Amino acid sequence: MIAYWMCFILFLVGLYGAITRRNLIKIAISLSIMEFSTFLFFAMIGYIDEGVAPIVDPADPVKVYVDPLPQALVLTAIVIGLATTAMLMAVIIRIYRKYGTFDIREIKNLRG
Amino acid sequence: MTVIVKKTTQLIAGMVFMYGIYVIIHGHLTPGGGFAGGVILAGSFILLILAFGSDFVKLMKEETGSTLYENLAILIVLLLALSGLLLGTRIFFMNWMPKGTLGQLVSAGMLPLYNIFVGIEVAASILTIFLALVIFKEEMKE
């Protein structure tokens, strides 16, 4: 059970960083950390003690396999996470070219 | 970049490309598959762009090529999925080709075809994102 608690504490660290930081790069890093904690949690749910990786060997077919369903969910989610982070970085580059700073309070005062 | 970096990258990028194609094609026998092989292919192209600097005109031509490959690949994935509706059994997205024996390279019906085209699509997407960022940085410098 302690592994589940560690995963949850990593999620809370990311959430604290996303709410209280003022720098745009720190906010993007915190969102990325929150995504990694959910990947770890999903991969831990399907684990079986003394299980093998889910590849069927034609010579020795009857074994206890680790659950393949959560692994299929996380596989799609990792690539979508990359696309989201890249798009966030494109928006941050545009904001920096226009206002010259990464700080969200100064951008709110400068707007216009 | 210095000559050592350029020569080493020329040797290594070819090997990474071959490894990416190996992971895509053997997707139904060993760990890997469409997504893993696709990102490895994109990694080999990004390595070449980082080592050889950015010549602006050459990169613009490269970007039209990669968007073309990406859109063609996802169109072919949709056509393969629709072919289950028109030919074979009348179910969308059905695996209707013969299954073969377990563990051979030509087996598992339409799975290798899906792997190849999804791999090309993922590689072209990541390459287009990276090229758009590099071209923006180069244009802003002038």
Added chain:
Amino acid sequence: MEIAIAIIAGLMIIGALYAIHAKDLLSAVIACGIVGYGLVICFLLLKAPDLAIVQIVVETITLIIMVAVVLDSSREEKFSKPDPQGYVSMILSALIIGVLLYFFIISVSSLDEFGKSTLRMSGPYIEGATEKTGSANLVTGVVFDFRGYDTLGEATVLVTAVLGVLTILRIKGKK
């Protein structure tokens, strides 16, 4: 196995805490890499080789993009005294963390023990996989054959993200 994963998750927490409190932006981006590469080791310990391959390459590409953004800017975070809006956001985050902690304590007691999953939903998938799909890799069989719609949706999300990036980074008056 549980102790090993808990130790690596502890190192990831230390890396994440440094990443959000660092003053230099380049150090913060590199500390985000600690979390990503620690995740690769956790995937290998949890017997998931597909995920480890994808995560290690995706983490490298993310680090390259972030370093390229940070390098041509002023590279530090300006600290100043927390204004009243800063105090409100700290109290708000403490409240949200309290609510989430309460719900997590209720629901973690109904999860299975670590390592003794009951495979309620995956029983039919594992037994029928080799006859119905004919592939030796169970994860590929699930992703492309049993759950093909999710793969189609993921390809659509990737194409939409590329469209978004190309639209945002367009220079006006290129012709």
